[in-house]
Amino acid sequence: MVSLEPKASCAICSLHGDEAELTSHEVWRSDLWLLRHHPCPAPLTGWCLLDSRRHIGGPMNFAPDEARQWGDVVQRASQLIREVTGCDRVYAIAFGEGARHLHLHLIPRSGDDPRTSAWKIADLYRDVEVGKAKAASIERVDDWLLRARVLAPAFLS
Numbered sequence: 625m626v627s628l629e630p631k632a633s634c635a636i637c638s639l640h641g642d643e644a645e646l647t648s649h650e651v652w653r654s655d656l657w658l659l660r661h662h663p664c665p666a667p668l669t670g671w672c673l674l675d676s677r678r679h680i681g682g683p684m685n686f687a688p689d690e691a692r693q694w695g696d697v698v699q700r701a702s703q704l705i706r707e708v709t710g711c712d713r714v715y716a717i718a719f720g721e722g723a724r725h726l727h728l729h730l731i732p733r734s735g736d737d738p739r740t741s742a743w744k745i746a747d748l749y750r751d752v753e754v755g756k757a758k759a760a761s762i763e764r765v766d767d768w769l770l771r772a773r774v775l776a777p778a779f780l781s
């Protein structure tokens with residue numbers, strides 16, 4: 625049985641209840657979804673997470689309205705990220721292991737950055753996490769967020 629209530633032990637439910645933290649990284653939200661930039665240290669400028677507002681493990685647990693909206697919101701969020709970042713493509717990856725709460729990684733892929741090619745992106749992620757590679761600068765992430773928030777209503781509303 626899937627719990628529909630926020631879980632106290634879930635990092636993403638806790639984040640969704642932390643308005644101060646959300647203010648620094650949120651791009652957009654609706655009643656079902658929340659789009660946010662990866663917190664610092666961010667592997668890349670424009671690396672975002674699309675969360676379900678409900679505590680669910682993944683698409684397998686969607687309610688009918690979540691299932692109907694999912695394709696549309698993933699497409700529009702990806703288009704927003706491509707527009708703001710100027711990347712070629714946007715990868716979509718969801719494991720749901722670090723937190724068992726759906727958080728789809730939407731990752732800007734640039735042809736001129738070999739670190740962002742397929743599974744090399746996982747190496748970059750781990751290297752930034754342990755301090756072996758440089759994270760995106762806070763100034764660039766903040767600038768990205770300002771531009772994304774201006775454009776978000778045109779893409780996601």
Ligand SMILES: [Zn+2]
Nearest residue numbers: 634637679725
């Ligand atoms: Zn949760």
